[in-house]
Amino acid sequence: MEDIKDSNENSCTKNILVILGFSCVISMIVLIAVGISQNKPLPQNVKYGIVLDAGSSHTSLYIYSWPSEKENDTGIVQQIEECQVAGPGISKYAHKLQEIGDYLAECMERTRYVIPVSKHHETPIYLGATAGMRLLRMESEQLADRVIGAVIRTLSTYPFNFQGATIITGQEEGAYGWITINYLLGSFFQNSGWLSGISEKMNHEKTFGALDLGGASTQITFVPENHTTESPENSLQFRLYGKDYYVYTHSFLCYGKDQALWQKLAKDIQVSSGRSLRDPCFHTGYKKVVNVSDLYKTPCTKKFKKTLPFDEFQIQGTGNYEQCQQSILELFNTGDCPYSQCAFNGIYLPPIQGNFGAFSAFYFVMNFFNLTSEKVSQEEAIRKIRNFCSQPWNEVSSSFPGIKEKYLSEYCFSGTYILSLLLHGYHFTSKSWENIHFMGKIEKSSAGWTLGYMLNLTNMIPAEQPFTAPLYHSTYIFLMVLFSLILVSGIIATLFICKKSSYFWREMV
Structure with missing residues (x-):
């Protein structure tokens, strides 16, 4: 009878150990599976x-x-x-x-x-x-x-x-x-x-003002100190991120750098003698032939249109910064202003205030002159562009062999035009010049x-629900704790039974 009893106890112990072992394995599988599925990287939508x-x-x-x-x-x-x-x-x-x-x-x-x-x-x-x-x-x-x-x-x-x-x-x-x-x-x-x-x-x-210069137009936009404006057509109101912004903005068509150059040439050829135009905005020794039909093709030069006795003329550079600037300033009509203050051509401009980001051609041209650093003063910018304009064309072309002739030949004009526009068109001073930041890229x-x-x-595209983990956080914690307890309990019970069984066999011996 005792042998039968011992055999039954031994069989029962083995069954319990099998059940506990199976429970431990299942618990480990569940813990690993839940942990992996819950913590795997979510797909980016x-x-x-x-x-x-x-x-x-x-x-x-x-x-x-x-x-x-x-x-x-x-x-x-x-x-x-x-x-x-x-x-x-x-x-x-x-x-x-x-x-x-x-x-x-x-x-x-x-x-x-x-x-x-x-x-x-x-x-x-x-x-x-x-x-x-x-x-x-x-x-x-x-x-x-x-x-x-x-x-x-x-x-x-x-x-x-x-x-x-x-x-x-x-x-x-x-x-x-x-x-x-x-x-x-x-x-x-x-x-x-x-x-x-x-x-x-x-x-x-505070917000930054924006200065944009393209080939055909230039824009100035900023938040004026006083929200009231004398020119409502130059005023915009935005509501962004829960805050209202009252912005002054104006676009000067025909005053991008390319169209401004065409305007200057159309103006200057009127008073030139013959087929040759001596131009201080191009380097000494530089020559270029211009078709009259190309000169008057754009609407920007219509006001200077004049019947000329020739079909083409030749630009001959003389390379003089002061004379170039004087020729450019004749494009800006600063005499007639129906408001308390104007930029040019009778366009209202509130007093300049705050920091400005200058981008597009403002940046590309000034970057060529290495003038985009915030430490560069107005006087240094003028000096550097003046010196560049005074260089003979053969020196300039040999110093910058990788730049196309069209762009390189126009940098003297473009640099002088930018300074003229900022200082005389928009009325930046030597002090407010320090608030202009030439920007190419920001945050890539x-x-x-x-x-x-x-x-x-x-803003018009509705937000979508983000991808979420397969389980709620509370459910995830509950399952991890539950099966961890089952695993630990199984291990402890197995150790206890094994120890008791070992003690029982030593007693029998």
């Missing part, structure tokens, strides 16, 4: 947007991304790609519409590669045309419509969610540029972790109007 900046001299394509679960109802938009379209601005294709498809193809194909295929159909794409197309529309609304129509047909063939191609106003261009730099500099946020790289000097209670995003445009568009 990222959205993309494409904006093409169709400027007067070139077109740029920008790709932006932002998380679908937006912060404060506005996506944290970041630039992830930039593509410069080879060739001039789209307005130059008014008489060769069939080439627009090839013109945009390279950058559009690159976009297919950058944005995941699964996101193509939902990625919005927009094209905004600026001053070059505004000038073409002044010249011929029909031609401008044809160009935009060709662009629409081309972009509609790609697998993205095409939203439209439009000619934006100068006021919109200025306003979106202002939004861009203040967004990137953190003016609309406080204590945002994603903006940890922004300068500690930034005062979040290009300073310009396109990001502000994208920010406005993403």
